[in-house]
Amino acid sequence: MRTAKMKAVVAALGVLVATHASAAETTASCDRELGAKVFELCSTCHSLKPGDAAREGPNLRGVLGRAAASSDAQYRYSPVLQASGWTWDEATLDRFLANPRRALPGTTMTFIGLKLANERQAVICHLRGAR
Amino acid sequence: MKSRMTVVPVKQLSAALALLLVTLTAPAAHATNSGPELQGVLRDLLAWWPGEYDTQPQVQLERSLGAPPDGEHDRQYREFTRVDVPHLGQNVIYGEVRSGGPDGALIKGQQVMYIITIDSVRQVVNVTGRRIKGGPEFERVYRDPEKLRRVELDPAYGGNCDFRFRRYGPVLRGVLANSGGDNRACTMVSRNSGQTMTWDADWMIGPDELWVFDNGYLLDPARPTQPGRLFSGREDMTHERLYRIRRFSCRSEAPGPAAGTARAAGSAAPVLGDRVSDRGGEFVVSLPTQPGLRARLQRAPLPTGSPAVLEDALSLELLAADGARVLAATREPGTARSIAVDFQQTRLRCELPR
Numbered sequence: 001m002r003t004a005k006m007k008a009v010v011a012a013l014g015v016l017v018a019t020h021a022s023a024a025e026t027t028a029s030c031d032r033e034l035g036a037k038v039f040e041l042c043s044t045c046h047s048l049k050p051g052d053a054a055r056e057g058p059n060l061r062g063v064l065g066r067a068a069a070s071s072d073a074q075y076r077y078s079p080v081l082q083a084s085g086w087t088w089d090e091a092t093l094d095r096f097l098a099n100p101r102r103a104l105p106g107t108t109m110t111f112i113g114l115k116l117a118n119e120r121q122a123v124i125c126h127l128r129g130a131r
Numbered sequence: 132m133k134s135r136m137t138v139v140p141v142k143q144l145s146a147a148l149a150l151l152l153v154t155l156t157a158p159a160a161h162a163t164n165s166g167p168e169l170q171g172v173l174r175d176l177l178a179w180w181p182g183e184y185d186t187q188p189q190v191q192l193e194r195s196l197g198a199p200p201d202g203e204h205d206r207q208y209r210e211f212t213r214v215d216v217p218h219l220g221q222n223v224i225y226g227e228v229r230s231g232g233p234d235g236a237l238i239k240g241q242q243v244m245y246i247i248t249i250d251s252v253r254q255v256v257n258v259t260g261r262r263i264k265g266g267p268e269f270e271r272v273y274r275d276p277e278k279l280r281r282v283e284l285d286p287a288y289g290g291n292c293d294f295r296f297r298r299y300g301p302v303l304r305g306v307l308a309n310s311g312g313d314n315r316a317c318t319m320v321s322r323n324s325g326q327t328m329t330w331d332a333d334w335m336i337g338p339d340e341l342w343v344f345d346n347g348y349l350l351d352p353a354r355p356t357q358p359g360r361l362f363s364g365r366e367d368m369t370h371e372r373l374y375r376i377r378r379f380s381c382r383s384e385a386p387g388p389a390a391g392t393a394r395a396a397g398s399a400a401p402v403l404g405d406r407v408s409d410r411g412g413e414f415v416v417s418l419p420t421q422p423g424l425r426a427r428l429q430r431a432p433l434p435t436g437s438p439a440v441l442e443d444a445l446s447l448e449l450l451a452a453d454g455a456r457v458l459a460a461t462r463e464p465g466t467a468r469s470i471a472v473d474f475q476q477t478r479l480r481c482e483l484p485r
Contacts (some may be wrong), residue, residue, distance in 0.1 A: 043348055044321045044328065052303045055323045056239050076267055078236040101205050106231030108238045110363045 014117070035126030038119045042111065048130040057109060063088050064128050080106035093127070094120050136243060153466030155241035164297060172256045172298050173222065173249055176336065177213060179303070184341050185232065185410040192441075196434070201367035207458055208233045209341065209373055210248035212273040214244075216282060224246040225273050233376070233408060240292075242266055244284060250295075258294040258305055261285070290318035292336060302340075307332035316358075318350075326350070329358055330416045335370070342370040378406040379428055381414055381481040384471070407481060409445060416449065423452040426472075428481050430465050432446075445462045447481055 027120040038047075045056035052059050068086035069077035084104060086092045096103045097120045099113040114120045162168065183324040186207045193203045216223050223416030228241035244262045250257045260283040263269055272278050276411040284290075294305030305331055307317045316331045327350040334340040346364030351357065404414030409430040416424040426450045432441035449458045449472055459474040469482035 040324075040326065041360060043324045044326055044349070045323070061245055075237070078227075078230065080231070080236070099202075101230075102202065105206065108230045108236050109239065112361055112363055112365070129380070 022052060030125035030128075031122045032129060034119065035122035035124075035129075038114065038123050040127050041114075042123070045109075045111070047121050048127075060127060064124070064131075065089065065095070068092070078106060078108040080104055090124055093124050097123060145470075160380055166249075166251060168298065169249050169251070169254065169256055172303055175298075176256060176258075176303055177222060177224075178295060179338050180341070181211050181213050183233070183376040183378075183408075184211075185376055185408065186373050187232065187370050187411040188374045189372040191216065191411070191429075191431060194379040199367050199369045201365045201369065204365075204369070204371055205230070205231050206235070207371055207373065208235060210271075210420070211245075211344075214273050214279055215276070216244070216279055218280075219244055219282070219284065220246040220248070227270070232411075237267060237270055239266065240288070242269060242272075244282065245294075254302075255295040255297055256263050256305075256405065258296055259290070260292070260294065260343065261290060261309070287322045289319070293317055294332070302335045302337040305334045305336075327352075327359075331358075331364075333370070336362065339375045341373040341375075343373060344368065344370045374410055374431070376408045376410050377430070377483060379409055379412070379483055380405055380483040381407050381428070381479065383416065384478040384480050403479070404481075416477075416479060419474065420475075421452075423459070425450045425452070425454055426479055428470070433462070445470055445477065449474050449479065452459060 034050070041058075042043050042057075044059045046058065047055060047059050048052075050061055052061075054072055054075045058075040058077075060071070063071055064087050068084050068088055069082040081104060086096075094117075097114050100109045100111055103111075114123065134366040177458050180186040186204055187206050190206050193199070198204075208231075209226060210229075211224050211226045214223055214225045224245045225236060226241075226243050226245060228238045229235035230238055240262060240437070242263050244263055246259045246261065248257050248259075249255075263272075264283045269278060271284060272282060278351050291310045292307055293310050295308050296305040297305050298304075306315060308314055309317050316329050318327060318329045329348045329350060331344075331346045331348070333344040344364070347362055347367070348359035348470065349362050350359040368440060380402060403416055403426070404412070407414055407428050409428050411427065411429055413425050413427045416426050429448070430443070430445045433444040433446065434440075435442050444462050445465050445467050446460060446462045447470045450456065450459055457470050461470060461472040463470045469480060471478055471480040473479075
C-alpha cells in the first residue's frame with residue numbers, strides 16, 4: 001500500500017517536472033529576434049509603440065490576454081471579430097495568424113498569414129514582450 | 132437652276148473623294164493603342180467598370196470542383212460608381228471593398244477614387260487609384276452629392292502608382308506601374324513604418340467580370356534586389372474573379388396564399404425579396420404548410436453534364452428550412468431577365484426591373 005502511494009507521488013512529481021520542463025522549453029524557444037523580424041510584416045498596419053494611433057489595424061501593444069476587438073475604442077473592428085467571443089491568448093493568436101481569413105471568414109485583415117509555426121510562436125512571443 | 136444642279140454633285144463628289152483619300156492615308160481606326168483605340172478603351176472602361184461585383188460564384192465553384200494551390204478564394208464584394216467630382220478629375224470612379232459579401236465589413240483603406248485619363252505618350256489609359264481622407268465617414272459617398280463635393284484625396288497614401296490599361300482581346304487589362312516609370316510593379320514607402328513595399332497588380336475588366344490580382348511584398352533591406360516577402364495577396368498568383376451582380380425582384384405567384392398572406396385576384400403579387408443579388412442572394416418563402424423555406428438565386432458558371440464544360444447559367448432553388456435540401460430548382464441561361472420555379476401550388480418568379 002505504502003509502495004503504491006510512493007509510486008503515485010513519484011509519478012505525480014514526474015508529471016510536474018515534465019510540465020515545468022516543457023514550460024521552460026517554451027520560454028527558451030521564444031525567439032525574440034525572429035519575432036521582431038517577422039513582425040515587420042505586420043508593422044505597416046500595426047504599431048506596438050505606446051500611444052501610437054491605429055494604422056490600417058489597431059495598436060497591438062498589450063493585446064495578449066485581451067478580449068478580441070476591445071483594445072482600441074476608436075478603432076472600427078469588423079463585426080465578425082466583435083462577435084467572435086475570442087480572447088487573444090496563444091491558441092487564438094496562433095490560429096488567427098496562420099491564416100486570418102480562413103480562421104475568421106469576413107475579417108477585414110488582408111494579411112496573408114504565417115505558415116510556419118515557429119514564426120507564429122516568435123511573433124506571439126514578440127507581442128507578449130510588448131506590454 | 133440647271134447649272135446649280137450640276138455644280139452641287141461635283142462639290143459632293145470632291146468632298147467624298149477627299150474623305151476617301153483621308154481615310155486611306157490615315158492610320159486604321161483601331162491600330163494598336165492608337166488614339167481612337169485608347170478612346171475606345173476609355174469608353175468601355177467607363178461603361179463596363181461601374182457596378183457591383185461578388186466573388187461568390189468563384190468561391191462556390193472552388194468549393195464544389197476543387198480549390199487552387201493556395202486554397203479557396205475569399206468571399207469579397209466590390210462596388211464601383213462613376214462619380215461627379217470635377218475637383219478630382221473628369222472621369223472618376225469611386226470604389227469600395229467589403230469582406231465576406233455585400234453585407235460584409237468595409238476593408239480599411241479600400242475606399243478609393245480612381246482617376247482615369249488617357250496617356251497618349253505611353254499609349255495607355257491611366258487609372259490612378261487614390262485613397263480618400265476620412266475613410267469610413269465617406270462610406271457609399273456616391274449617395275450624397277454634398278459629401279462628394281467634400282471628398283479629398285489622402286496625401287499620406289499613393290499617388291505614385293498607376294494602372295496602365297490597354298485592350299487585350301475581349302477585355303481591358305490594367306497592370307500597375309510606378310507613375311512616370313515603366314516598371315511592371317509599383318514600389319512605395321510606407322508612411323507608417325518607413326518600409327518599402329512593392330505591389331504587383333493586374334486587373335481585367337469585361338462587360339460582366341472583373342478579375343483582380345493584387346500582391347503586396349515587403350522588401351527585405353538585406354536583400355534589396357529581391358522582390359521581398361509576400362504579406363498580402365496570394366502565393367499561387369491567381370486572380371479573384373468578381374462577377375457582376377444584377378438585382379432581381381422576387382415574388383410569389385401562388386394561386387392560393389403564399390408568404391403567409393392571401394392574395395386577392397388582380398392584386399400585385401407579394402414581393403418576397405427586393406433587390407435580390409443573382410450571385411447567391413437568398414430570401415424567405417413561407418408557405419401555409421411549410422413556413423420558413425428559403426430561395427436562392429444564383430448566376431454562375433455552373434457544371435453541365437460534361438465535367439469539362441461549365442455554362443453561364445441562372446438558377447433559382449427553393450430550399451428546405453434547414454437550407455440543405457433542394458425542394459425545387461430551375462435553370463435558365465445566365466443572361467435571362469426572369470426565372471420561375473414551381474413548388475406545390477406556388478410559383479416563385481424573380482425578374483429584373485423593367
